[in-house]
Amino acid sequence: MSSGRWEQHLARPRLLSALSIPSRAVVVVGPSGAGASTLLRNWAQGRAAQWAVRGDIPDPTEGVLVVDDADTLSDDDWTRIHGLLAADPLLLLRAAVHDRRAVPAELQADFVTELCFTAEETRAYLALIGSPLDAAGAHRVTGGLPAAVRAIGQLKNLRAEQVSAALRDLHPQPLDAPDAHLAVPEVLTREVVAALGGSPGVLDRAEAAGQGEWAGDPGHPFFVLSAPVRAATAAAHPTPGSPSVHARAGRTLLAQRAWYGALLEGASAGSLDLVDAALKGGGLTLIRAHGASISTALRDIRLLDLRTWPVIAMAQALIFNARREHRLRAVELMGMALIGARRAPADGADRALLRVIEAVVRRLLGLGDDGVDAALTAARILRGLSPDELRKIDGLVEDLHSHSAITLMYGDRPEDALAEFERAFATARRPSGQLVAIGGAAMVHASSGDLVAAQTWVDIAGSRSWPEVLLNEYQGTPLRIAEAKIALERDDLDGAEVALNSVWHIIETVEHWPTLAHLRALLDIRLGRAEVGLEEFRALRRRRGRRKPRSQRRLLDLTDSALALAAGDMASARRLVDQGGDAAMLTLGVARVEIFDGRHERAQRRLAGIEVEAPEARAHLAVLEALILRRAGRPEEAATAARRARAIADAHGLRTPFLLVPAEDRALFGPEVIDVATPSLTARPAVPRLTSRERVILTELRGTASVGEIAERLHVSENTVKSQRRSLYRKLGVSSRDEAIAVAMGQGLFEAGTERGR
Numbered sequence: 001m002s003s004g005r006w007e008q009h010l011a012r013p014r015l016l017s018a019l020s021i022p023s024r025a026v027v028v029v030g031p032s033g034a035g036a037s038t039l040l041r042n043w044a045q046g047r048a049a050q051w052a053v054r055g056d057i058p059d060p061t062e063g064v065l066v067v068d069d070a071d072t073l074s075d076d077d078w079t080r081i082h083g084l085l086a087a088d089p090l091l092l093l094r095a096a097v098h099d100r101r102a103v104p105a106e107l108q109a110d111f112v113t114e115l116c117f118t119a120e121e122t123r124a125y126l127a128l129i130g131s132p133l134d135a136a137g138a139h140r141v142t143g144g145l146p147a148a149v150r151a152i153g154q155l156k157n158l159r160a161e162q163v164s165a166a167l168r169d170l171h172p173q174p175l176d177a178p179d180a181h182l183a184v185p186e187v188l189t190r191e192v193v194a195a196l197g198g199s200p201g202v203l204d205r206a207e208a209a210g211q212g213e214w215a216g217d218p219g220h221p222f223f224v225l226s227a228p229v230r231a232a233t234a235a236a237h238p239t240p241g242s243p244s245v246h247a248r249a250g251r252t253l254l255a256q257r258a259w260y261g262a263l264l265e266g267a268s269a270g271s272l273d274l275v276d277a278a279l280k281g282g283g284l285t286l287i288r289a290h291g292a293s294i295s296t297a298l299r300d301i302r303l304l305d306l307r308t309w310p311v312i313a314m315a316q317a318l319i320f321n322a323r324r325e326h327r328l329r330a331v332e333l334m335g336m337a338l339i340g341a342r343r344a345p346a347d348g349a350d351r352a353l354l355r356v357i358e359a360v361v362r363r364l365l366g367l368g369d370d371g372v373d374a375a376l377t378a379a380r381i382l383r384g385l386s387p388d389e390l391r392k393i394d395g396l397v398e399d400l401h402s403h404s405a406i407t408l409m410y411g412d413r414p415e416d417a418l419a420e421f422e423r424a425f426a427t428a429r430r431p432s433g434q435l436v437a438i439g440g441a442a443m444v445h446a447s448s449g450d451l452v453a454a455q456t457w458v459d460i461a462g463s464r465s466w467p468e469v470l471l472n473e474y475q476g477t478p479l480r481i482a483e484a485k486i487a488l489e490r491d492d493l494d495g496a497e498v499a500l501n502s503v504w505h506i507i508e509t510v511e512h513w514p515t516l517a518h519l520r521a522l523l524d525i526r527l528g529r530a531e532v533g534l535e536e537f538r539a540l541r542r543r544r545g546r547r548k549p550r551s552q553r554r555l556l557d558l559t560d561s562a563l564a565l566a567a568g569d570m571a572s573a574r575r576l577v578d579q580g581g582d583a584a585m586l587t588l589g590v591a592r593v594e595i596f597d598g599r600h601e602r603a604q605r606r607l608a609g610i611e612v613e614a615p616e617a618r619a620h621l622a623v624l625e626a627l628i629l630r631r632a633g634r635p636e637e638a639a640t641a642a643r644r645a646r647a648i649a650d651a652h653g654l655r656t657p658f659l660l661v662p663a664e665d666r667a668l669f670g671p672e673v674i675d676v677a678t679p680s681l682t683a684r685p686a687v688p689r690l691t692s693r694e695r696v697i698l699t700e701l702r703g704t705a706s707v708g709e710i711a712e713r714l715h716v717s718e719n720t721v722k723s724q725r726r727s728l729y730r731k732l733g734v735s736s737r738d739e740a741i742a743v744a745m746g747q748g749l750f751e752a753g754t755e756r757g758r
Contacts, residue, residue, distance in 0.1 A: 033147030310340030439479030449616025
């Protein structure tokens with residue numbers, strides 16, 4: 001096997017760890033150039049190891065027997081190794097092969113595969129050697145084969161002829177002439193070989209010779225010839241008509257439901273209809289599993305060409321949107337997807353798909369009604385599709401239901417959202433789709449305060465086994481949100497912290513970040529760190545930008561206000577103002593600010609006009625009514641409202657409605673109310689209401705003490721400035737410029753961009 005010197009440059013702990021598992025027989029499997037020999041040598045350094053080769057299996061005097069090129073061992077050699085292992089229970093075997101079938105089954109060996117560089121490892125290696133090559137392109141043309149990456153690493157560009165020459169310099173063995181056309185497709189299956197007229201057994205021979213390896217999902221494995229073998233075969237036996245070969249391979253893979261392979265062949269053939277069909281078949285699972293490779297394969301498609309292929313545009317947008325540095329490109333692609341979705345003639349299944357694309361784009365970009373109407377339309381179409389029509393979008397059905405549900409959830413349509421999540425759960429066959437549906441249903445219930453129903457869905461998730469890569473990524477975020485909400489309401493602060501931290505590493509890209517940030521803020525308030533939490537929240541909000549559904553923007557406003565109240569920053573809290581169409585929790589948040597600000601009558605009028613049904617909103621409403629009644633000198637009615645608040649909260653297991661109850665009012669609600677260092681209402685000085693002209697004078701005084709300069713800048717007389725200054729000083733209770741600036745800073749008047757007197 002080719003040793004390659006790449007290991008001297010890039011440590012690969014994931015593979016060395018795999019060789020170190022507590023198994024007696026571990027075998028490394030990979031094609032020529034994958035670096036298996038070097039991996040064995042690196043692992044054996046510092047260990048008591050003896051090396052064996054064909055016909056020379058030594059008596060073990062050390063603890064490990066290492067066999068490189070174990071494909072070449074004879075049956076007698078394997079029989080001797082088996083006997084040695086049986087005789088010495090402490091002896092370990094570590095070996096390398098091209099084809100795992102060369103290893104006798106009775107050894108019960110564990111196999112280490114995926115020796116090729118990941119895209120990140122390719123990038124890291126090229127950076128180490130100072131290569132100017134585009135890492136994604138280099139990974140694409142080499143397949144990540146370490147020897148191939150090293151071979152092209154010295155090039156200045158990725159011109160096809162130079163890459164091919166560098167790969168041929170590795171002296172790979174090309175395919176035989178009758179099978180040379182099999183080096184054209186990106187991937188091969190036995191069905192593709194048959195469709196292209198390849199010779200029987202060619203893939204088995206190629207694997208044994210180290211010319212390639214099997215990869216892909218267990219349900220749809222495919223064989224990948226190594227990049228050097230493909231280059232050598234193309235040079236030795238040129239094959240005309242490559243696009244047609246790619247297209248025939250793509251159609252065969254499509255019939256096999258091998259979506260990833262079909263997409264790659266469609267892209268290589270320039271056949272966007274194949275790419276479109278593969279994306280519809282593979283759904284979001286395909287995008288999540290192979291996003292980087294798909295992006296590279298589709299990179300040469302012109303943006304304008306995507307106007308007629310909205311599914312392809314949307315797939316690329318989702319891939320780019322997962323990386324913050326590519327967000328602008330994602331927005332551009334979403335715009336193209338939206339244009340395509342609105343223009344494309346479609347009926348039945350395709351119409352449902354296009355409406356969901358429209359809903360998702362509008363939701364992610366915060367356009368119009370945030371996609372609610374499109375989501376409702378898609379849900380209605382999906383319900384009316386026949387089984388035959390559903391089969392046309394078989395791989396997407398669960399995703400369409402889930403994304404309609406997410407749009408409806410953020411569009412303040414919780415009942416419609418819940419119905420779509422339940423349909424997604426009923427139709428989901430893949431673990432990722434099931435997890436999104438279960439977590440989404442739990443999140444809807446938890447957000448409304450129906451913790452009993454939320455816990456039911458959380459228990460359903462807990463009864464199943466999920467890969468960590470799903471639980472702690474986008475698919476698991478709704479479930480983690482529900483878990484964090486339930487933990488917060490139970491005052492299980494450690495549990496809430498664990499749930500939030502499990503997905504916080506994707507806070508910069510996940511669309512559910514406003515909800516995560518809101519729950520983090522509640523936790524910060526509960527832990528008495530509102531000031532720090534407010535700074536961290538605002539920094540996150542600045543980084544994430546403005547594009548989001550209206551409901552999420554308003555949730556962020558509510559979060560900022562709650563943190564500001566807990567931190568005693570009344571000027572900032574006051575920025576939360578009523579807007580038409582607000583959800584109940586926003587109206588309640590505005591009323592809370594008014595109560596803290598001493599505007600009890602105004603808060604009472606606001607609460608009188610609100611209708612709430614969700615348990616959490618009802619509990620918050622009762623809490624605020626009790627606070628107002630107490631300040632109005634109506635203790636009996638205040639006590640009644642407080643008992644109602646406790647009854648609602650106790651029935652649904654809620655505690656956060658009492659989180660911002662002032663210290664002097666906690667006894668009203670009982671001893672179990674959360675003890676948080678909330679600022680007192682009675683101790684708060686009234687903040688003066690300044691007119692617009694008084695605020696202008698205040699701002700000018702901050703820069704200069706000269707009445708003349710201020711008058712000249714404002715184009716008014718000095719007497720006018722003096723008159724407005726006297727009025728300002730009177731309201732602030734001061735007699736000098738310095739005192740006015742000090743009081744204004746203390747009361748946050750310079751920070752408040754929208755004062756009440758405005």
